[in-house]
Amino acid sequence: MKTNSIRVGCHDVFRAFLVNNATFDSELEIPVINPISEIPKKLIPFSKAIKSHDYNCYVHFYEDDVNFERVWNSPKTYLPILKKFSGVISPDFSLYRDMPLVMQYWNTYRGKALGHWFQENGINVIPNVRYGDRRTFLVSCAGIPKHGIISIGSYGCIKIKKDRLIFEEGLSFVINQLQPSTIIIYGATPESIFKKYKDAGITIIQFDSDYATKHQKAVG
Numbered sequence: 001m002k003t004n005s006i007r008v009g010c011h012d013v014f015r016a017f018l019v020n021n022a023t024f025d026s027e028l029e030i031p032v033i034n035p036i037s038e039i040p041k042k043l044i045p046f047s048k049a050i051k052s053h054d055y056n057c058y059v060h061f062y063e064d065d066v067n068f069e070r071v072w073n074s075p076k077t078y079l080p081i082l083k084k085f086s087g088v089i090s091p092d093f094s095l096y097r098d099m100p101l102v103m104q105y106w107n108t109y110r111g112k113a114l115g116h117w118f119q120e121n122g123i124n125v126i127p128n129v130r131y132g133d134r135r136t137f138l139v140s141c142a143g144i145p146k147h148g149i150i151s152i153g154s155y156g157c158i159k160i161k162k163d164r165l166i167f168e169e170g171l172s173f174v175i176n177q178l179q180p181s182t183i184i185i186y187g188a189t190p191e192s193i194f195k196k197y198k199d200a201g202i203t204i205i206q207f208d209s210d211y212a213t214k215h216q217k218a219v220g
Contacts, residue, residue: 015072015075015113017117018031018075018113018114018116018117019031019113019116019117020120021120022113022116024143025142025143026138026139026142026143028105028109028139028142030108030109030112030139030142030143031109031112031113031115031116031143032112032116032143032144032145033090033112033115033116033119033125033127033143033144034119034125034145035145035147035148035149036087036124036125036126036148036149037149038086038087038124039149039182039184039205040057040058040086040087040089040126040184040205040207041056041057041086042054042056042057042058042207043057043058043059043060043089043186043207044057044058044059044060044085045059045060045061045062045063045067045210046059046060046061046063046067046068046071047063047067047068049081049082049085050078050081055084055085055086056086057085057086058085058086058087058088058089058124058126059082059085059087059088059089060088060089060092060128060151060186061088061089061090061091061092061093061111061128062089062092062153062155062186062187062209063210065093065094068091071091071114072091072093072110072114075114075117079118079121082118082123083121083122083123085123086124087123087124087125087126088115088118088123088124088125088126089125089126089127089128089151089184089186090111090112090114090115090118090125090126090127090128090151091110091111091114091115091128092111092128092130092153093107093108093110093111093130094107094130095107095108095130095131095132095136095140096132097132097133097166099132101133101135101136104132104133104135104136105136105139107130108130108136108139108140108142111128111130112127112142112143115127115128115143116143126149126150126151126184127143127144127148127150127151128150128151128152128153129141129144129150129151129152129174129178130152130153131170131173131174133166134166134169134170137169137170137173137174137177138173138177140170140174141173141174141177141178144178145178146177146178146179146180147178147179147180147181148178148180148181148182149180149181149182149183149184150174150178150180150182150183150184151183151184151185151186152171152174152183152184152185152186153185153186153187154167154185154186154187154188154189155186155187155188155209156187157187158187158188158190158193164193167193168193171193175197175202180202181202181203182202182203182204182205183197183202183203183204183205184205184207185204185205185206185207186207186209187206187207187208187209188206188209189204189206
């Protein structure tokens with residue numbers, strides 16, 4: 001258990017208040033998100049949640065970072081809105097493989113720090129797992145207890161062959177490391193990737209991406 005000292009007269013430019021009372025994991029000190037048992041009935045992206053009155057949803061951040069960077073910049077502004085919903089999936093800041101490694105670590109930290117803070121403020125939180133290149137596989141699991149519920153976004157990660165191979169490799173690593181009971185998937189769940197995990201007894205719960213939902217409505 002670690003606490004942050006208060007420096008009189010200093011501005012909290014790196015949002016230290018987000019990790020007050022946090023337990024940290026790994027040598028990078030990634031904040032821990034405690035496990036919950038509730039399964040989302042519906043998901044809604046943050047950019048729509050801020051105007052929605054359907055609160056029987058979990059808010060997700062599987063969208064362009066520009067749509068939710070404001071939550072990091074001003075978390076207290078959006079806390080009252082998020083508290084109206086059933087819960088949230090911790091923020092999914094981008095981890096591109098061509099990003100400097102330190103930025104990939106930073107975005108991992110930011111998502112877990114906000115997830116911890118949401119929990120501290122009474123919100124149900126499912127930890128998001130996002131990895132970039134192979135060097136981030138281990139840290140993507142930091143702060144997440146074993147045998148619980150995790151969430152992963154497959155949208156945009158499996159269409160191109162190279163991306164798909166990294167996604168599959170990272171998914172295998174994450175599952176071996178965390179041994180989750182349930183995985184929430186935002187995006188497609190092709191049998192070629194997920195069948196073996198279903199057969200192993202892991203519950204896979206799939207939600208269509210907003211793009212897929214819009215396309216289905218257009219076709220219909």
